Amino acid sequence: MSRRALTLLLAGFLVLALGVVGAFSPVPYVVLSPGPTENTIGEVDKKPVISIKGRETYPTSGALSLVTVAYQGGPAAQIDLLTALRGWIDPTVAVVPQETIFAPNRDPKEVEEENTVEMTNSQDSARAAALSELKIPFSMVVTVVSTEKGRPADGKLLKGDEINSVDGKPAKDVDVVGDAVKAHKPGDNVTFSVTRGGQKLDVTVPTVAGPKGQTLVGVVMQAKYKFPFDVDINVGDVGGPSAGLMFSLGIVDKLTPGEITGGKRIAGTGTIQPTGEVGAIGGIAQKMVGAKDSGATVFLTPADNCAEAMQAVPDGLRLVRADTLHDAVLALDALRTGKGNVPACEAG
Template identity: 85%
Template sequence: MSRRALTLLIAGFLVLALGVIGAFQPVPYVVLSPGPTENTIGEVDKKPVISIKDRQTYPTSGALSLVTVAYQGGPNARIDLLTALRGWIDPSVAVVPEETIFAPDRTAQEVEEENTVEMSNSQETATAAALNELKIPYKMVVTVATTQKGRPADGKLRAEDVIDSVDGKPASDVNVVGDTVKAHKPGETVVFGVTRGQEKLEISVPTVAGEEGQALVGVEMRAAYQFPFDVDINVGDVGGPSAGLMFSLGIVDKLTPGELTGGKKIAGTGTIDSTGQVGPIGGIAQKMVGAKESGATIFLTPADNCAEAMRAAPDGLRLVRADTLHGAVQALDALRTGNGNVPACEAG
């Protein structure tokens, strides 16, 4: 073999070796792919996804499925270049920079914990939206989320305490409690009326000066709901707020006679607030693929996601625009009966 041929052979081998090594080097990207779907009026692990106690419920059929996005990668488990390249050529997945999912100052565990909290909050909000749709009254309460270590409330107020009053004034919302505390001079005492379990207590807490000089006690609060019956939602290892609309529809379906689906397999997505407003979500393309693979023929789509959804919708999946919970219920009624308007996603 000539020297030139040997040089080319060695160079080619080195290029190939470097290419192989490079293909398995970790890269700061995340692969998003269609995740599992769960029928909110069905079961997971032989348990109902939505269980309602102490209230009459009605049988239903079909599916009202939430859809999810699975991800591969992240700061603690980075994908290699070869995996990223496969994702870039697969139309059913997306490859995005790592920082779009994991902020640089947050760990993967922190993201997972936040997703769990968002899922829990979305279940409560979805229940509130469903009860509003059905005109079933419930109460809003102010609860203690946590106390700040070393502040006066630490050791006096506890997480999950319901704050009924502050200085004898009804605690109608979080702002009322906060403003009443701030109205004090640092060093003065605030009297909280709380419910702890089944016990009613009056707890006096001294104030201290905050960074801006205002009085504070070191308590973080959140608004919570007290429903007239128990609604338990079981979805296993699923996080985030984007299943709110489908939870609400599942609750409405179970609490009303007849079948909201008309026996059809329907999937959808969207955040929801207590008034029933539907908000946009991420990963719409992957969620539609998951919906189609689950057998769904109709996909409830947040209005703000319609344009993107129209560009990526799989064949045979009908997109129905969902602006509000009430609108979604009306659209499903129209699909079932053949009467009325079914709002569609439109380009624009």
């Protein structure tokens, strides 16, 4: 074999070896794919997803399914380049930078605690929204769960503090408190009126800029509600704020005569405020695929996700815009009876 041929052969092996090594090298991306669906008026592991005690309930039919996104990758288990490439050519999945899912330089325990609080807040907000829709009275108070070490609130706001107001504005829910803080510029002071150990006092906390430039004080909060009866939500390993709308609809369906689905398989997504406003979510394309695969024919879509959803909606899945829980209830009533307006997602 000539020297030139040997050189080309060795170069070819080197390129091949580098290609193989590169293909299996970890990359800082996360693959998002359609996750499992759960019928909120059905069962998980032979247990009702929503169980109500202390109040009359009514039979249901069809499905009101929450949809999820599964992810592969992350700081503790990065995917390789080959997996990312497969994701980029698969229209049913998305490949996104790792930092869009996992906040950099965060203590994993703090993140886990915040995720747990977020899940609890979402389910409580769903209960509150459903009872508000049905005009059933209840009470609520925003409480401090913890503070982030080294942040301004650390040592100033204490676990168990009940936040009554922020800068004189009533703390109607967790988001109101958060928005009041974000309305400040980093370096401003925020005044919290709290109840601590039965005593009311004002606590002044300076603000700082967060990792993404937002204003924060470093406090983890939770809305604690006092409901007139028990509403338990059981979803196993599934959770997160994007299921709020479907939890609320499931509660409303169980607490009202008749079946709001009309026997249809309805799926949907959206965060929920205690007052019933539906908020945008991520992974809408993957969630619609999961909905279609579960047999759903109607998909309740937050208004702010409509434009994106229309670009990727699977054939046979009807998009219904849901601005509020009340709008969603009315839309399902119109679908069932054939009377009334069914708001659709529109371009632009």
